Amino acid sequence: MRKIISVLLLSIVAVGIYLSVSHIPFGAPKTKVGGHYVEQGMEETGAANMVTSVVVIYRGFDTLGEVTVLFIAAVGLAAVLGIAGQQGFPREPASFVLRNACVVIFPLILLCGTYIFAHGHLTPGGGFQGGVVIASAFVLSYLGGRERRISKRLFGSVESLAGLVFVTTGLIGLAVGGYFLSRILPNGRPYSLLSAGIIPIIYIAIGFKVGSELAGIIDNLIEETK
Amino acid sequence: MILIVSLLVLLMLVGAVAACVFKDLLSAIIAAALVSLIAAVLFYFLQAPDVAMAEAAVGAALTTAIFVVAIRRTNRYEQ
Amino acid sequence: MTFLENYVFYVGAFGLVLIGLFTILVKRNLIKAIIGLAILDTGVNLFLISVGYLARGTAPIYTRAEQGAQPMVDPVPQALVLTAIVIGVAVLALALALAIRLYRHYGTLDLRKITEQRW
């Protein structure tokens, strides 16, 4: 019964969406805002990766909101799990191969993540992707069953500091340039690592923030308040 | 090209249906991870390497990990 | 074939959306519902990216070699999707944490049985 109703309702929704989507031709150029970014973005921001310039410069506010969302999730998750009764969780020791492979791979993944967010303005990738990669390094380390863990305080401090860096960068822009997140650093030479104004700073902050938040989430989920 | 894409889309939808019907939640999670992975490939085809990267890292790896942790803490099977 | 070309991504995207919604609507297991949410999110993201696609466009990244040679796809939806993915994973993580706590309280994840809060 419930299935029939659901299918019925969803098919109506599908028809409605089809009617609207049929007016959005697939693959046709939509020059309005995107076109402007593609044409002007390189000069205006100095970043080669247009997605990065949109994420950090043009729609930097969204990004600030987004790291906030992740921050909320991390804090909220800790709040939700943190008060629970303290039932421990026996951990099976991982196999020898896995454990030792983790030891080797862990720093490599960290390095890879750092590379991804440091080069966000030049190549695909950026703060989020790098942050997620860093977090996955921690997932791996938990799979490896290592007991050595980074303290929550460190996670928390990194999170806060990264967030504050983002906000402060924006506020300095407001003080200097009159707009929040305005470009206070020169665009520099295109295609070089130290270019594109404030993008690297913000992306590094985001990378640390996302990485530490996701790692913190995983950490909390697995450990649940020891 | 279009055929490959169609095939991938088909596979993705099948994966989604599988994620919906599997009684074993672990299998469902793997199916959902498959959906994310194929979506990442499709993002790549759509000239969105950034998103593909994020989707692969988040959808296929991280989310799956969280799900697995969650079902270890709860119940592996539906009902 | 042209239909396929025009609509295959949309079909894939909204297929995921509908399957995700169907899962949430019909399945009584909370984890299943959350899986549904994940699929729904993926579908929405795929849709957004398809909206920004440009036929025969390249990724919106300038390289030294072929600057401005080919049209680029719209970078805006990609930026949006990056945001949306992260938001999605945040919601998902919170949902699963809540599911763990809920299981501890009720010993079940069957949503039809967890109806203490009603009326």
Place this chain on the structure above:
Amino acid sequence: MVNPVLLIVVPLGFAFLIPILSLLSKKAAKYIPPIPLCFNIVVSLLLLPRALENPVVVSIGGWQPAFSINLVAGPVGILLSAVVAFVGLLVSIYAVDYIREGATDRYHMLFLLLLTGATGVVLTGDIFNLFVFFEILCISSYALVAYAGDKAGIESAVKYLIQGAVGSSLLLIGIGLLYGLFGTLNMADIAKALQSPSSLPVFVPMALIISGLGVEAAIFPLNGWLPDAHSSAPSPVSAILSGIAIEVGLYAIARVVFTIFGLSIDSTSNFLMFLAVLGILTLLVGEMCALGQNNIKRMLAYSSIGQMGLILFALAMASSYAVVGGLFQLVSHTLAKALLFLTVGYMTYRTHSLDVSALAGIGKRMPITSLAFTIGAFSLIGLPPFAGFPSKLLIVRAALATKECLFFVLIGGALLGTVIEAAYFFRIVQVLYFKDGNTNIARKQVPAVALIPIVIFVILIVGIGIYPKFITGLLSSAAAELLNRVDYIRNVLG
């Protein structure tokens, strides 16, 4: 140079600061939220004179409006951000004492972020940015509802989360469709490009966006989460959710409907009529559900649904009187409902029960709190001389001024809802004062730090009720801004 962006960024910065500060001192966290909220009130007041002349439009990063996110601090935005900051400030003062259990620094972070999200929603001029701030608002409220970690809280949070997530996915699909159709995300830019709201390709995104936002705004069939979440959250959170979160959702709907889609009462679509009917339906369902309710917080939650219905009805009439009335109702409901939840918070804390009958005799044990509750309840019913009266008056007047039969019938429904509302609120007042109850509750007032916000709310409710001019000037320019689409586009795009 005061910039509206400070309203969002400064609280955000303070929220990021809390983890570091709480490393230094565990107690520091609870004194943090009032600081940025005070700051926000000051900034809002400083911006007010400029905003009344012309909406303050600032862009992030300094690009041309359509090419970057911009904030539009018009009268509506300033009004609502001031309300958010003000109510948030009072509730955060209240929470200094009330929130004792668990990791309180997390509570204060989430609380501050929730308010940041609400401020962002009311100030932003970009629809995707709206979505992002909405998510901030929603996700922090999911976490806050579950904050106490009890059975009811977790269950409600799960349900809230699922519905909220579905809603925001629908919203995102709608935004995607709009972007596909018009190639821009700036609300003014979309509005400029959008001609007729009733053609199907445009209608579908509108339906999606309204359903998505409607979940947060608690419109009738979309509000299954509300009674659970508002009743099982800690009381200050309930106050914020009922007093701010849903109002902000409703504001977002109004903004989308009026500004982006440009619906007006004389446009060909009778969608606004539909919204008006929906509003009254919401009102009646909310009030009817509240009538038989024994759980006091749940009753207040249902009453919030009812009030939302009334506000939606007023906004859907889309005349300037009606919108003034709707915004007035919004403000008075915010004050009254926050007050009610705050008072009920300590009452239930003392009686250890959410049952209405457990409140018997509280009037003698906590006289000031009970008096405050009574005044809040009277204001919600719309009795003079409290703040709810002028707002209800304006709405009824606007409905009668439409000279349309449908609206006469609808306002009849609204008045019926008022009677039902009176029935259950008066019952509680009786229980508070005139029922002998549990005598072993200590005769103990609320702690002073929690009494301050309560008393301020009472003063405001009575003050606005007696002297509505205090805010009507601001409200009428806010209504004008909300309804005048052409000016909005011109102000933003230049």
Place this chain on the structure above:
Amino acid sequence: MKPQLILLIAFGGAFLTYIFGKISSKLRDGAAVAISLALVAIFACLYGRPLQESFYWGFLGLNLSLRLDALSWFFAIAIVSLGALSIIFSLRYMRDRERTDFYYSMMLMVNAAMLGIVLSNDLISFYIFWEMMSWCTFLLISYNQHRALDAGMKYIIMSMIGSVAMLAGILSLYVSFDTLLIPQIASSLATASPGYVLFVLVIFGIAFGIKNAIMPLHTWLPDSYAEAPSPFTAVLSGMLTRMGVYGLLLITYVIGGMIGGTGLGSNVSKFNYVLAWLGALTIVVPTFIAMLQNDAKQLLAWHGIGQGGYMVLGIGFGVATANSLALAGGIFHTLNHAIYIVLLFMSVAAVQYRTGGVRDLNSLGGLVARMPVAFVGALLGISGLIGLPLTNGFVSKWMIYKALIIEGHPFLAFAALIGTWGTILSVYKFLHNMYLGQLPEKYKHLEKSPFSMQLPIAVLSSAVVLFGILPGIPLRVINKICTWLGFSSLDVTIWGFTSETGTLNTINLLAAIVVVSAVVWVLFHRAAKSVVVAQDDNYAAGAYVPRDKYHYTAGFYEPLFTMLRPYLRDVVDEFYTALAGAVRKSCGAVRRIYTGDVGNYVTYIILFLASLILVQLRWRPW
């Protein structure tokens, strides 16, 4: 003196009393009495000096203003005097109760709100004060706890229904004429369509009908009267309920433009006939229901409804036929009723005070010996209630009868007359069961009522007689009101009035009655003395019979009771109870929407979306 100053004193006094109460109860009592007496003095000074409208507050772009004219003075003086008397009465009555600060400040607040109502010059201030009066009343009715809670709920719900109807009516007037000043509306409404006028009449009729307890809307009244603290019951019955009459008069004034000019629109006339018939119904049925009551306050409460019927009959009929005699009768009856019903409630309250709250007629009796002043009050009160000559009730009822008969409406007159018979039967029971008959053993040592209770009773008793012998005093004022309302003037003398429809001269009556009573007294004096026989030494088959078994006031109208009971069920009340039950049930059903299952909630979301799309698809398939 500006009217707002008066209100300021009244409301400020209410607050001050509360604050004083926190300091000392003596101070509070003194303040309450002083403020209420001050108000009486102020209004006494204002006699014959109407105050022009004065704007006192801007509210949402509306100018709120006050004024004092003949009608409002008439009501105001009644309000403040009765208010002062009941405050004085409360001094002892409420002494040992809890939360007396609240009680006194609410009493003063109710008085202030009523003053506000009668002083209002625009409908919004009218509404504001009306609502304040409603919720103050609610709080006071609920004061006695227990059963009073239900009574309070009944009252406030009906009152809310009335006031939302009134709000709709007021704002509809505002939207139509863009003003809320009563005189301006009066002039604007002359040009309105008859249908609209009828709408206004009906909607205000509902609002005021509920307050004045016209028959199908009366059901809140008996319980509220019975359960409220007695001094407040006096205020409630005397003036508060009669704010409905004031409202009806105001509406009469508002549509008054039509009375003076081209005559009434037929709609208006019809409406007022309906009102008159409802008034007649309200006279007959409650009076007989009153007969069946065993609770003294319930009995009086039902009479309160019935007497309200006379007022409505008089005013409705007067307006329908443009007959100033009936109208004046209705207004005068309002005043008279207020005086004697307050008197009656006070005498009951005096008994209650001494007997510890007993008001069951079957367990009282013979109190005349213990509480003579209360007895005299009750006697004069019921005389007024019945309408015996030389008491005030007689004059007003007589005016109404006269008008009805002369205008050729014998059925209405007959209804009014039946009402009087019923009244006689029931109030005799009241008087007898309470004061006459055998004194129960446990009340043998009751003290007489304290001075602060005797004083108001004495004042009111003398008022009953005074207005009965010299009806010209209030009638002069009433005559002014009638002319102000656009009716023809009556020829009033101090002893009564003369008019083409009939003449009343109480001096003749007085003379006749003095002569007759002298004769009767002489006869009785000459007649043989009766012998007092102890009742308890009757022979009872050898068994000892406890003295209380002889208490012959129980089951006073038992045969009549069994006969009438099936016909006099309170059908209306049952209907409302059923309605309330149905509402409650349907609310319970609506609540089931929230099943607690998230799947359902998400279904609602999708359903909403789908129906939006579907509707749009169906509307524009092209």
